[in-house]
Amino acid sequence: MARPAIILKDVGLAFRMHRRLTGKRFWALESVDLRLDHGDKLGVVGRNGAGKSTLLRILSGAMVPDRGTVWRDHGPTQLLAIRLGFVRHLTGRDNAILSGLLQGLDRRTIERCLPAVEEFAGLGEFFDQPVATYSSGMVSRLGFSVAMQMEPDILLIDETLSVGDNEFRVKSREALQQRFEGRHTVVLVSHEESTIRRLCDKVLWIEHGRTQMAGPTDEVLEAYQEAGLSGASGGSRTGP
Amino acid sequence: MSPVTDLVRDEPAASSGRGRAGLAGIAALKRYLDVIVYKAGADLRAERERTYLGLLWWIFEPLLYMVVFWLVFERLLQRGGEGYVQFVLVGLVSWQWIKSGISHCAGSIMEARTVIQHVALPPAIFPLVVVLTDTVKFVVVLTLLLLALGLSGVPVSPSWLSLPLVLLVQLACIAAASAWLAALVPFVPDLRLAAETVLMALMFLSGIFFRASALPEHVQAVFFLNPVAFLIEQNRRVLLRAEWPDWAGLAVLGCGALLVLAAAIGTMQVLRRYYPKLPA
Numbered sequence: 001m002a003r004p005a006i007i008l009k010d011v012g013l014a015f016r017m018h019r020r021l022t023g024k025r026f027w028a029l030e031s032v033d034l035r036l037d038h039g040d041k042l043g044v045v046g047r048n049g050a051g052k053s054t055l056l057r058i059l060s061g062a063m064v065p066d067r068g069t070v071w072r073d074h075g076p077t078q079l080l081a082i083r084l085g086f087v088r089h090l091t092g093r094d095n096a097i098l099s100g101l102l103q104g105l106d107r108r109t110i111e112r113c114l115p116a117v118e119e120f121a122g123l124g125e126f127f128d129q130p131v132a133t134y135s136s137g138m139v140s141r142l143g144f145s146v147a148m149q150m151e152p153d154i155l156l157i158d159e160t161l162s163v164g165d166n167e168f169r170v171k172s173r174e175a176l177q178q179r180f181e182g183r184h185t186v187v188l189v190s191h192e193e194s195t196i197r198r199l200c201d202k203v204l205w206i207e208h209g210r211t212q213m214a215g216p217t218d219e220v221l222e223a224y225q226e227a228g229l230s231g232a233s234g235g236s237r238t239g240p
Numbered sequence: 241m242s243p244v245t246d247l248v249r250d251e252p253a254a255s256s257g258r259g260r261a262g263l264a265g266i267a268a269l270k271r272y273l274d275v276i277v278y279k280a281g282a283d284l285r286a287e288r289e290r291t292y293l294g295l296l297w298w299i300f301e302p303l304l305y306m307v308v309f310w311l312v313f314e315r316l317l318q319r320g321g322e323g324y325v326q327f328v329l330v331g332l333v334s335w336q337w338i339k340s341g342i343s344h345c346a347g348s349i350m351e352a353r354t355v356i357q358h359v360a361l362p363p364a365i366f367p368l369v370v371v372l373t374d375t376v377k378f379v380v381v382l383t384l385l386l387l388a389l390g391l392s393g394v395p396v397s398p399s400w401l402s403l404p405l406v407l408l409v410q411l412a413c414i415a416a417a418s419a420w421l422a423a424l425v426p427f428v429p430d431l432r433l434a435a436e437t438v439l440m441a442l443m444f445l446s447g448i449f450f451r452a453s454a455l456p457e458h459v460q461a462v463f464f465l466n467p468v469a470f471l472i473e474q475n476r477r478v479l480l481r482a483e484w485p486d487w488a489g490l491a492v493l494g495c496g497a498l499l500v501l502a503a504a505i506g507t508m509q510v511l512r513r514y515y516p517k518l519p520a
Contacts (some may be wrong), residue, residue: 013518019429057516061360064513081358085279087287098282101275102355104266131288 002037004073005154005185006059009033011053011068012209028054030209031068036154036187038073041180043200043217045224051209052189056156059187075153076104082143082163088132092123092142094133099146111180113149120175121145122168131164144172154185193221276365280372287373299384300378302329302336309449326394326480333385334475337378338414338468339439345370345418346425346432348447349508357516363508367422371415382407389479398483406474409490412497413467419504423511426518442468456479467493 011032014025029051036042036059044052057063058070060079085102086095096117100110118127121141123134131139140163163172180186180199190196196203196217203220205212213220248384288294309328348366349356356363390396425431446468452460470493474485 013517016514019518046252051520057357060358062356062358063516079358081323084358085352085355087282087286089289090282094285101271101278102361103359104271106271106276107278117292 004035004038004071005038005040005075006036006073006077007034007069007071008058008065009069009071009163011058011070012051013051013058013063025066027209029065029206032204032206032209032211034204034211034214036185038153038185039183040185040187040202041200042187043196043203044187044206045191045193045196045203045221046206046212050206052206054209055206056158056187056189056209059154059156076150077150077154077156078103078147078150079156080158081146082147082187083139084143084147086131086139088145090129091130092121092127092134093118096142096146099143100149103147103150105150108151117142117145117149120148120171137168140164141168144168148175154187155179157186157188157190159189159191193224197221272362272365274374275361276368279365279369280376283369283373284376293336295380302332303337305332305336313449320506325481326389326392327387327451327476328389328449329385330476330479331446331472333378334382334410335443335446335448336381337374338378338410338471339443340376341371341414342417342421343436343439343486344374345422346435348422350426350518350520352514353518353520363423363512363515364419364505367418368415370422370500371411371418374414375411386479394480395482399478399482399484402485403475403478406471406478406485406490408474409494409497410471412494412501413471416497416500416504419501419508423508426515427511442466445469446472448472467497 011029011034012027013029014027017024017026028049032051032055034055044055046052054063056079058065058134060077062079081103083095083099085099087098090098093114096114097110100113101107105113121127121138121144123138123142125131126134126138127142131142144163147222157176163169177199186199188196188200200217202215203224204214204219205220205224213223291297293300306325306329309332310325313328314324324476348370349363352363352366355361386400403462421431421435445463446466447463452463452469452473464473470486470489474490477483478485
């Protein structure tokens with residue numbers, strides 16, 4: 001039988017409306033149940049503001065729910081974050097090290113990965129220039145290349161299957177799709193049903209912060225389409 | 241399988257055996273230390289790149305203060321007396337470190353908001369990075385100060401050897417105050433302004449520009465209960481008067497500061513679940 005990696009029971013999370021310890025809260029996630037097994041490829045669908053991004057942040061461990069229980073097997077979990085902690089005035093190389101450290105790599109591992117980052121990003125001489133001189137596509141290239149150096153047990157992806165210009169778009173999509181092969185555990189939030197259908201074997205559908213349906217991809221997507229929710233435009237929101 | 245309701249303790253390998261968890265804990269601590277050191281270095285380099293004069297700005301501010309006060313007290317009011325410039329210089333350099341460390345830390349956790357929304361990191365990392373960057377700047381200025389003192393005829397005495405100890409206690413005090421401020425400002429933004437006001441008051445209450453020995457004796461006893469006044473006095477004793485510092489006072493202050501710092505780090509760990517959920 002499949003071994004569970006993360007189990008959520010009746011999990012909810014509230015953002016604060018004001019910068020105070022007390023006061024109004026906004027429940028981005030009301031009540032979600034989820035069982036993620038090792039090796040699962042889970043797609044998450046739902047309308048804008050349904051709580052998909054918040055769910056990923058709980059799965060990553062960065063956010064602690066305000067109700068419900070979370071059980072997790074040990075092992076690193078990564079929420080794919082491009083340009084996390086980047087400092088504009090530093091070189092691509094320095095930012096790669098800094099971002100890698102923040103995301104959980106130790107110094108020695110990063111140093112070892114640097115040639116791979118440099119090659120994958122394909123920035124040429126710009127790798128040793130300040131990120132402030134980069135185009136936004138180049139920043140994404142660098143950020144993506146760093147993020148791909150992690151080897152988490154569970155990879156969480158929020159909408160970003162491909163970044164950068166056309167050439168890099170193909171390259172980054174291929175690199176991510178590799179993570180969907182084999183024993184990796186992946187959770188993908190996406191508005192592209194075709195992508196989810198192609199890559200995921202299970203789907204979680206959340207609506208207004210609640211689990212609407214969970215199960216095999218075909219069944220859930222069919223119900224999702226019947227509810228007239230498919231094809232909703234993408235977008236992400238970080239808080240209230 | 242055991243339910244984990246409190247993810248605050250949800251470090252990697254939290255559910256493995258105690259020995260492995262211990263090792264993982266040490267590895268995690270080492271990584272956090274790596275993050276602090278590298279991020280501090282990166283911020284310093286970024287700051288140097290951002291301005292035309294870079295490093296020189298760190299020296300200009302205390303230098304400017306010094307010139308102004310020398311002009312006002314020694315030249316215009318003629319109240320300085322012998323060694324006044326050195327006296328103010330030591331006080332100002334020391335104060336600059338305390339003031340900048342504390343005031344720069346206030347917003348550090350909210351500035352790292354995007355990072356802590358994506359990865360589980362102890363919030364204490366961010367104020368400590370700021371304390372470290374300001375400490376590096378201080379060391380640069382201190383080197384110049386020692387040179388200037390030597391050149392201006394202050395004798396280099398054995399008491400200078402105790403300077404690192406005085407500075408370590410001072411560092412612990414700065415880190416403790418900064419950590420508490422950083423921990424609470426996300427919830428009470430007004431504290432940042434309150435801290436600025438308190439710092440301004442402390443600048444005038446800590447004997448940077450006047451000699452505490454001029455105060456009545458019973459006032460002096462209270463005066464040196466202020467840790468800033470006490471620390472600045474120790475700096476002057478060691479550097480200018482060739483005296484050893486107040487060992488007992490330093491020991492009490494150092495231990496107290498470390499306890500307060502530990503409490504602040506603990507508080508941040510408890511509040512950690514709230515920081516990523518606050519509005520920007």
